[in-house]
Amino acid sequence: MAELEIDPARLESYKAAVKEEMETSVRVEPGVLAIYAVAEKHNPSKLRFFEMYADEAAYTAHIESAHFKKYVTTTQIMITSRRLIDTVPVQLSAKRK
Numbered sequence: 452m453a454e455l456e457i458d459p460a461r462l463e464s465y466k467a468a469v470k471e472e473m474e475t476s477v478r479v480e481p482g483v484l485a486i487y488a489v490a491e492k493h494n495p496s497k498l499r500f501f502e503m504y505a506d507e508a509a510y511t512a513h514i515e516s517a518h519f520k521k522y523v524t525t526t527q528i529m530i531t532s533r534r535l536i537d538t539v540p541v542q543l544s545a546k547r548k
Contacts, residue, residue: 472522482509
């Protein structure tokens with residue numbers, strides 16, 4: 452899980468970059484199970500990300516991917532605060548297709 456604050460003047464550019472990175476990750480990386488991004492309703496420059504990977508190797512492959520590295524390079528000047536939170540599953544529920 453990650454909590455980020457984005458420079459409000461660069462928020463639209465950030466959203467475009469993260470959307471591209473997330474869509475690519477889910478499409479081309481088999482170990483990326485899900486990536487969700489939400490913004491606070493009354494403070495849209497505060498975002499939270501919940502990411503699910505098949506295993507630790509999938510996460511490592513993700514952060515080493517070319518599209519993730521592009522995202523990092525592109526957005527580093529847009530992010531004013533970042534907090535990464537290691538989590539462990541308690542209960543994960545989803546509808547089956």
